[in-house]
Amino acid sequence: MIEKQKLKPISGFPEWTPEIRMVEQAWIDRIRAIFESYGFAPIETRSVEPVEVLLKQGDTDKEIYALRRLLEEEGAGGEPDYALHYDLTVPMARYVAANLNDLTFPFKRYQIQRAWRGERPQEGRFREFTQCDIDVVDQRDIPLHFDAEMPAIVYEVMQALEVGPTVTRINNRKVLEGFYRGLGVDAAHEVIRIVDKQDKIGSAGVAKMLTDDLALDDATIAKVLELAAIRGAKADEVVGGVRALGVSGELLEQGLDELHFVMRELEAYPEGAFLADLSVARGLAYYTGTVYEVKFADEPDFPTICGGGRYENLVGSLLNKHLPGIGISIGLTRIFSKLVKDGKIAPTRKTPTEVLVCWPPGGTYEEIKAAAVALRRRGIKTEQFHEPRKMKQQMAYASNKGVPHVWFPAVGADGAHEVKNLTTGEQQAADPSVWTPD
Amino acid sequence: MIEKQKLKPISGFPEWTPEIRMVEQAWIDRIRAIFESYGFAPIETRSVEPVEVLLKQGDTDKEIYALRRLLEEEGAGGEPDYALHYDLTVPMARYVAANLNDLTFPFKRYQIQRAWRGERPQEGRFREFTQCDIDVVDQRDIPLHFDAEMPAIVYEVMQALEVGPTVTRINNRKVLEGFYRGLGVDAAHEVIRIVDKQDKIGSAGVAKMLTDDLALDDATIAKVLELAAIRGAKADEVVGGVRALGVSGELLEQGLDELHFVMRELEAYPEGAFLADLSVARGLAYYTGTVYEVKFADEPDFPTICGGGRYENLVGSLLNKHLPGIGISIGLTRIFSKLVKDGKIAPTRKTPTEVLVCWPPGGTYEEIKAAAVALRRRGIKTEQFHEPRKMKQQMAYASNKGVPHVWFPAVGADGAHEVKNLTTGEQQAADPSVWTPD
Numbered sequence: 001m002i003e004k005q006k007l008k009p010i011s012g013f014p015e016w017t018p019e020i021r022m023v024e025q026a027w028i029d030r031i032r033a034i035f036e037s038y039g040f041a042p043i044e045t046r047s048v049e050p051v052e053v054l055l056k057q058g059d060t061d062k063e064i065y066a067l068r069r070l071l072e073e074e075g076a077g078g079e080p081d082y083a084l085h086y087d088l089t090v091p092m093a094r095y096v097a098a099n100l101n102d103l104t105f106p107f108k109r110y111q112i113q114r115a116w117r118g119e120r121p122q123e124g125r126f127r128e129f130t131q132c133d134i135d136v137v138d139q140r141d142i143p144l145h146f147d148a149e150m151p152a153i154v155y156e157v158m159q160a161l162e163v164g165p166t167v168t169r170i171n172n173r174k175v176l177e178g179f180y181r182g183l184g185v186d187a188a189h190e191v192i193r194i195v196d197k198q199d200k201i202g203s204a205g206v207a208k209m210l211t212d213d214l215a216l217d218d219a220t221i222a223k224v225l226e227l228a229a230i231r232g233a234k235a236d237e238v239v240g241g242v243r244a245l246g247v248s249g250e251l252l253e254q255g256l257d258e259l260h261f262v263m264r265e266l267e268a269y270p271e272g273a274f275l276a277d278l279s280v281a282r283g284l285a286y287y288t289g290t291v292y293e294v295k296f297a298d299e300p301d302f303p304t305i306c307g308g309g310r311y312e313n314l315v316g317s318l319l320n321k322h323l324p325g326i327g328i329s330i331g332l333t334r335i336f337s338k339l340v341k342d343g344k345i346a347p348t349r350k351t352p353t354e355v356l357v358c359w360p361p362g363g364t365y366e367e368i369k370a371a372a373v374a375l376r377r378r379g380i381k382t383e384q385f386h387e388p389r390k391m392k393q394q395m396a397y398a399s400n401k402g403v404p405h406v407w408f409p410a411v412g413a414d415g416a417h418e419v420k421n422l423t424t425g426e427q428q429a430a431d432p433s434v435w436t437p438d
Numbered sequence: 439m440i441e442k443q444k445l446k447p448i449s450g451f452p453e454w455t456p457e458i459r460m461v462e463q464a465w466i467d468r469i470r471a472i473f474e475s476y477g478f479a480p481i482e483t484r485s486v487e488p489v490e491v492l493l494k495q496g497d498t499d500k501e502i503y504a505l506r507r508l509l510e511e512e513g514a515g516g517e518p519d520y521a522l523h524y525d526l527t528v529p530m531a532r533y534v535a536a537n538l539n540d541l542t543f544p545f546k547r548y549q550i551q552r553a554w555r556g557e558r559p560q561e562g563r564f565r566e567f568t569q570c571d572i573d574v575v576d577q578r579d580i581p582l583h584f585d586a587e588m589p590a591i592v593y594e595v596m597q598a599l600e601v602g603p604t605v606t607r608i609n610n611r612k613v614l615e616g617f618y619r620g621l622g623v624d625a626a627h628e629v630i631r632i633v634d635k636q637d638k639i640g641s642a643g644v645a646k647m648l649t650d651d652l653a654l655d656d657a658t659i660a661k662v663l664e665l666a667a668i669r670g671a672k673a674d675e676v677v678g679g680v681r682a683l684g685v686s687g688e689l690l691e692q693g694l695d696e697l698h699f700v701m702r703e704l705e706a707y708p709e710g711a712f713l714a715d716l717s718v719a720r721g722l723a724y725y726t727g728t729v730y731e732v733k734f735a736d737e738p739d740f741p742t743i744c745g746g747g748r749y750e751n752l753v754g755s756l757l758n759k760h761l762p763g764i765g766i767s768i769g770l771t772r773i774f775s776k777l778v779k780d781g782k783i784a785p786t787r788k789t790p791t792e793v794l795v796c797w798p799p800g801g802t803y804e805e806i807k808a809a810a811v812a813l814r815r816r817g818i819k820t821e822q823f824h825e826p827r828k829m830k831q832q833m834a835y836a837s838n839k840g841v842p843h844v845w846f847p848a849v850g851a852d853g854a855h856e857v858k859n860l861t862t863g864e865q866q867a868a869d870p871s872v873w874t875p876d
Contacts, residue, residue: 006488007536007756010520013484015533017540021481037814039791039821046451046566047552050444051508063507069556070489070502070521082448083508092804095453098445102455104788104838108821109456118507143825145803195680235763249708275538318445350542353477359799365583376475383477383546400542 004300011025012121013128014337019347021400024336027161028112028301031132034157035110035173038149040134043109045091047116048082053094053318057227063118084116088133089286089314089327106138112332124303124334129421132157133308135327137315142324144258147290147310150328154294154351155273161336165297165345166305169231169277173287173309175242176278178252179227186196190214190284195228196281215281223247228279235263236275237285255289255351262290272297280419288312292328306330349402353383354437355419356398357407358391371409371417374432382407398422406438442873449789451566452558452775457785457840462545462774465599466550468857469570469768473548476587478572480485481547483529485554486520491532491756496566501556522554522640525573527724527752527765532746534575534763535756550770562741562772570595571746574764575753580762581859582696585728585748586703588766592732592744593711601773602782603735604743607669607715610697611725613680614716616690617665621658627723628652633666634719641650641666645791661685676714700728720745724752740776744768765794787840794836795845796829802849809847809855812870820845836860843875 009015018025032042054064066083085091090110096107106244112132119125134153136146151168158166161369173192175414180188194209201209203225204209210216226245232238242252266274274401291309296302316323341347357372359365372384384405385394398406399422405431408418419435420427447453454462461554470480491659492502500502502522523529526549534545550570557563575585589606596604611630632647639647641663648654648662652682670676677698680690698712720729729747734740746766753759777783795810797803810822820842823832836844837860845868846856857873858865 006491009536010484010486013486014480015484016483017537018479022479025480036790036820037817039794039819041456041460041789042463044453046449046453047554048451050448050564053444065505066508067503067556068506069520070504084505090618094445100457104473104835106824108789116485119503128486147826149824177503242600254729331822351479351546352478356477371597379475381475381477386544386583386587397542397544399506 010127012119012126014126014333016340016352019315019350020340020345022349022352023345023347024332027332027336028130028132030160031157032110032196032333034153034160035132035134036155036244038108038134040108042109043092043095043111044113045085045088045095045111047084047114049085049091049094051081051387053082054083054086054090056317059205065118079134087115087134088113088131088329089311091400092133092135092137092189092323092327093315093318096315100319103104105140106136106142108134108136110134117135124338126333126337129331132330132332133327135325138324139321139323142310142326144261145265146326147258149327150308151274151292151294152266152269152332154292154328155269157330158306159276161335163296163305164295165272167272167297168274168292168294168306169280170259171275171276171278172255172262172289173257173281173291173399174251174255174289176227176281178249178255179242179245179247180224182247182249182252183223185214185216187214187221191224192281193226194281195279195281198228198279219262222225223352230278232277233263233267233271233275235260235267235276236413238263238278242278258289282309286311291327292393296338299338303334304331305335305338337407349404351383351403352381353401353403354381355383355405355407356394356403357382357384357409358394358398359385359388360391360408360411361388363409364387367409367411367415371407371432375407375435378433378436380437395422407432448565451565452564452771454778455788457788458778458783460787460790461783461785462770465770465774466568469595469770470548470550472591473570473656475501475573476546476572476591478546478548480514481533481549483523483532483533483549483675484549485522487523487529487532488519489519489521492521492524494755499697503554503556524555525553526551526569526767527573527749528820530571530573531753531756531763534753534761537744538757539708539810543578544574544580546572546574547771548572548818562776564771564775567769567771568652570770571765572766573771575761575763575765577761580764582699583703584764585696585719586699588746588764589712589732590707591787592730592766592768593707595746595768596732598745599773601734601743601777603710603712605734605735606699606712606730606732606744607718608697608712608720609714609716609729610700610727612689612693612694612727614665614693614719616687616693617683617685618662618679620685620687623652623654623658623663629654629662631721633662633717634721636666636717668716671701671705671709671713673698673705673714676701676716680716691803696727720747721865726750726751726763734776737776741772742769743773743776746790757827787842789821789839789841791841792819793821793843793845793849794832794841795820795822796836797823797826798829798846798849799826799846800849801826805849805853806847809845809870810853813845813873816871816874818875829869833860843868 001260064083177188180191210221230241239256246325287309289310295303310326312324372382375382410417417432474681502521544686618629648659677694677778725747727748731742748764750762810820813820844858848855857868
């Protein structure tokens with residue numbers, strides 16, 4: 001016997017009972033169907049990458065799980081260092097770089113897979129979790145239309161899954177970088193990194209860090225904070241608001257044109273669904289243009305549930321080529337576990353079984369099996385009760401698992417089949433070669 | 439830039455191009471559908487278990503990958519030891535033990551998930567691989583009918599996937615243990631472990647080990663080898679063959695009755711599909727009754743592609759309860775990669791896209807998008823070409839990815855939609871609100 005302790009859940013590694021897993025599985029099927037409806041092709045990558053590949057792409061403040069062979073002799077050496085991937089973007093970039101000659105570009109892939117982070121578990125933060133990603137990578141510039149299409153696809157997914165109201169905040173790194181440069185700040189990336197913390201430390205905290213870490217003067221800091229305060233759904237107003245701050249520069253103008261285009265494309269969506277928010281930066285170092293982050297509209301303190309953006313150099317940096325990309329990632333586990341916790345996932349069945357063929361008194365195994373085989377052959381999910389038990393126990397089994405129908409197979413030469421609908425309680429004669437569940 | 443070396447495949451961690459992954463994904467969908475058609479419910483377990491749980495269940499000669507947090511301070515301690523699971527049976531047993539009160543018994547689950555072993559990669563042996571398992575666990579004795587149903591379901595899967603002829607070898611641990619005990623051998627489990635190596639070391643090797651390790655006499659060894667030589671498809675003949683060896687005992691008789699029942703149930707299947715083989719033992723310590731192993735019929739040297747059996751104590755040993763189980767596992771990666779390697783997987787498409795809406799000369803983004811939206815809304819997998827390019831390039835893109843149809847959206851007020859079938863070359867007028875791909 002193992003200590004009871006060892007059987008307990010491990011914090012940050014979620015597991016579901018079958019009735020909940022069936023809902024999660026249905027979610028994944030729905031996400032897959034939507035991704036495929038836009039022509040994204042499925043790939044999976046291995047779960048591990050060389051440690052060097054994972055660390056190179058920044059995000060090194062995330063804890064990474066490295067692998068160690070348990071029976072390996074101490075100091076045997078020779079084995080390269082591998083670690084579990086912490087997202088699906090970096091592995092996808094490596095995959096594209098490694099398979100360059102076998103892929104057709106623009107390469108559009110989706111990937112629904114687990115990832116791991118050794119973070120301290122807390123609400124919405126897991127150590128093992130499933131991400132659902134779409135990305136487009138090309139060997140030439142990627143049209144800006146994709147910048148609007150990616151968050152629109154994710155919006156469609158959120159609507160289909162009925163997760164409740166969400167808001168997608170959109171910004172553009174070129175606007176931020178161009179604006180800061182226009183202010184005469186060289187360390188634009190450092191400013192982005194600090195402004196990205198505004199959610200957590202507030203404007204005052206950002207101002208303090210900009211003073212302490214970067215020695216920016218008060219006038220510059222005021223402008224940085226004014227920019228970060230701009231948000232709105234209307235492309236013209238938002239871009240006008242930025243221009244009104246009186247900063248200029250080529251990169252800034254390019255970023256504003258892009259942000260304007262993307263917001264215009266999304267103006268037809270319901271109010272509140274998409275918002276330009278000049279405080280959004282995304283922590284990851286590799287983004288270069290449009291960035292997204294999606295939150296539950298009514299839960300501002302809950303972490304981001306989807307995120308992504310445009311990265312011009314992530315893939316290409318592995319090969320020294322021009323391979324721009326754009327992508328967005330759905331934090332499936334974060335969203336799903338939140339809804340489970342809030343009691344918004346209402347499972348009804350513990351099994352996919354549509355009909356349980358029971359073992360009636362006096363019936364033979366062959367009679368029961370024949371009915372089950374006939375139903376199953378017609379595509380009906382059919383479970384066969386494998387031993388003669390009291391009918392009450394067999395009915396309780398069906399009822400406890402949420403099986404909607406119980407089949408009473410014909411017994412003996414004169415027997416007739418009957419089926420009972422456990423929801424309505426109705427029982428009637430039925431023919432296994434034609435009957436269909438409601 | 440990363441060293442080229444770091445982009446290369448990692449031995450034992452397979453990855454597929456999209457066109458191959460699409461076939462693998464279709465396989466998994468098919469397996470899921472068959473498992474669900476028998477009423478198995480889906481679960482997934484976390485990828486890690488406490489090291490103690492993994493090691494307890496034997497199979498310790500398999501290398502296990504433990505996790506190590508990369509940024510953890512040396513000697514920080516406190517963190518329990520977790521490792522990646524090496525199969526799906528032990529995690530399922532732990533899951534059942536942990537969720538005992540939330541499950542309805544008999545608990546029938548399927549699980550399609552990755553597992554990891556730090557083995558030296560070789561043909562058919564991977565470090566990361568996907569298994570497809572079904573198991574039944576109950577709080578009371580499990581009827582013998584399941585012992586016949588489990589390999590029959592796997593046979594149905596192998597037929598559906600068209601993997602080529604397979605042979606399922608069946609034995610019963612009680613027959614082996616009862617027979618050895620009847621010979622007066624106390625170390626029955628040690629004999630099983632040694633006989634299991636017959637495939638690799640031959641009868642002479644087995645005889646030598648039985649002499650050297652267990653000091654069995656020649657007459658006993660002769661009987662052990664005679665038993666291991668018995669095989670056949672007919673229940674009566676096989677059981678008669680064992681009885682003719684003149685060994686007796688209660689456990690042996692019970693095992694022979696079980697083996698007879700299972701083989702009789704399977705006699706209706708095509709010749710060669712199921713074979714009783716008294717040399718089959720399965721390496722894992724937890725099996726107690728029926729055991730299975732499936733191989734490619736024409737590839738005797740290729741490793742086992744599916745395996746399983748009955749385990750009376752695996753789950754219960756975690757809780758000190760009676761929780762017998764029976765299950766079988768399909769080595770998806772092993773089977774699939776073999777067929778890929780042999781050129782038996784013939785992918786036709788690199789994308790799920792059914793129709794590419796091209797960007798014709800003079801067309802606007804809105805016109806192209808409108809056609810794509812109309813088609814997609816009707817459930818057709820539709821990709822939209824996101825920039826105006828030469829038609830030849832757009833057609834080449836569709837053709838390279840294996841997209842079967844290209845849509846030419848209506849341009850201008852008088853424009854009309856047309857669609858081209860890239861297989862037949864036919865092009866004709868079409869209405870996006872009614873057209874359906876062939």
